[in-house]
Amino acid sequence: MNGLESYIHHHFGISPTDCQRVSGLFKIETLEKGNYFLRSGKFCDKLSFIESGILRVYVDLPEKDVTQWIGTAGFFVTDVQGFMFRHPSRFNMQALTDMRLFTISYEAYLTMGTLVPKWHEFEKLFMGKCFVMMENRILDFISMTAEERYLKMFDQNRELFNQVPLQYLASMLGMTPETFSRIRRKLVS
Template sequence: MNELESYIHHHFGISQDDCQKVSGLFKPEVIEKGNYFLRTGKFCNKLSFIESGILRVFVKLPEKEVTQWIGTAGYFITDLQGFMFRNTSRFDIQALTPTRLFTIDYEAYLTMGRLVPKWHEFEKLFTGKCFVMMENRIMDLISLTAEDRYQKLFEQNRELFNQVPLQYLASMLGMTPETFSRIRRKMVS
């Protein structure tokens, strides 16, 4: 069982046989460091599971870039709004490290319901998990202090602090690089 099959089986309770049917629709993809998974204004025609590597989801504003998410191994990556509703992407998604993915294109994604009869139940669960994750991020941004957001990210994804430029982490946490550095110095001492 590969990482994708293991994830699907563990998080959605799909049988091993159905996991193999689903994972068979995903194709290996490699993105070199600095290359893009998706560019703003392009149609998002793929959904990928990150096997290894780090991807940054961000938007370019006139005065700055804002990091929306840092995707790591064991997570799915796409512009969900673009993928599901066939809109152009609002985000750039760029590899911060060499990245290995399992990728399914939109047309293959649509065939899952025929291959796995219970797929639509699992799809609702997947979309629900994405929604809850975003709700939790929003709640953290509006209810936690900058120090608490920093500490939570550090506890959950300690490895990012050595692999991702700190200004990207600061942006994802909704703070300036200066505030991030001040908190980091305080936490280290």
């Protein structure tokens, strides 16, 4: 079982045979550091599982860019609004490291329901997990201090602090680089 099959089997309880059917629709894709998975204004016609590497999802605003998410191994990446509802993307998605992805095209994705009869149940579970993850991020923003958000990210994603420019982490946590540095200095001393 490859990483994609293991993830699908573990998180959704799909049989090994169905995991192989599903993963057979995905193709290996590599993305070099600095290259884009997607640019804002373009249509997202793929969904990818990150096998290795780090991807930054961000939006360009008039005075700055804001990191929405940092994708790492073991996570899926797409522009949900674009992929599911066929709207142009609001986000840029850029590789921060060399990446290896399992990628499925929109057209192949649409065939999953005929390939795996229970796919729509799994899809609903997958979307539910994504929704809960976003709800938790929103709750963190409205209920936690900047220091608490920093500590939570550090506890859950310690390796990112050595692999990703700190201004991207600060942006993702909704703080300025100066606030991020001040919290970091306070916690180190």
